[in-house]
Amino acid sequence: MVFFILIIFWACVLSLILYKVKSGEIAKWVKLFRILTVVFSVSFFAYWFIKKSAVAFVDNSVGLQVVNKLPQTLDFYLINVNKVDKNSALEPKHIGKIRPEYYRVEYLKMDKSDEYWIAGYLGKKNLVYFSQHSVPNKNIDQIVEVQNYINQSMKLSDAAKKQVDAYNYENTKLGIWITLDFLLLFLNLVLLLRKNK
Known part of the structure; x- marks a missing residue:
């Protein structure tokens, strides 16, 4: 490209x-x-x-529905954790801004992965939501309802933040x-x- x-x-x-x-x-x-x-x-x-x-339909993919139950519009990013050999490669993707009581649907290619993260931003730099999700069965679609401001892991959210910043920088360029x-x-x-x- x-x-x-x-x-x-x-x-x-x-x-x-x-x-x-x-x-x-x-x-x-x-x-x-x-x-x-x-x-x-x-x-x-x-x-x-x-x-x-x-619409980004992907063969052999897992459907992911992210629902915003919070009272504010959040900007969501999806980070797919791909297993490459013994290392993990993080692939960020911008889901978009989701208003309260609305949702977005994404399709995840999970052939090299069984885990994904969701990061929600209030503004450009303020990470207010982070969650880690595993996909034990790749035949069942996922629904994530964001109901409160949580950060499940400071270490993982810092890694996600770096990936999102690099992703946004590349998109700006x-x-x-x-x-x-x-x-x-x-x-x-x-x-x-x-x-x-």
């Missing part, structure tokens, strides 16, 4: 630089490159947004690169359409 975003960024930058080439034998190849860059970029982002918007790509793509599209007129 990041690889393609960087390729699009540099291709769009090169397309903007090559905009000045308007005559000569190379002008046809430059125009073709610019058109292909715009078409590939639009296609890639269209595919990516459709994929992100689709990705968001900046995507914004730059959109800006450059828009400029390239405008210049292409203006030239065609």
Whole structure:
């Protein structure tokens, strides 16, 4: 994903630089490159947004329903604990903000895992809920009702907090690169359409 975003960024930058080439034998190849860059970029982002918007059904997964019974809206993260050899790899995922008396459904791929954690934030940095859950039977869906502000393990919640912070940092970086790509793509599209007129 990041690889393609960087390729699009540099291709769009090169397309903007090559905009000045308007005559000569190379002008046809430059125009073709610019058109292909715009078409590939639009296609890639269209595919990516459709994929992100689709419901994330996973084969052989466990359904998880997180219900917020607290009087405040909390921002929930799911941390899947994968067993890799003898070590554990933590995979965070943002469930989203859940209002009081509402729920969200996620699908967990549990082929390398039998445990997950749920972290609830009030604001950006204030961890007010943490729970650890095991999955003894992977054929039964899970329901977690968040009814009070608890932290079941300070040690595990600290590890979860670090993973969530790293996850949010990576998403922020990705968001900046995507914004730059959109800006450059828009400029390239405008210049292409203006030239065609």
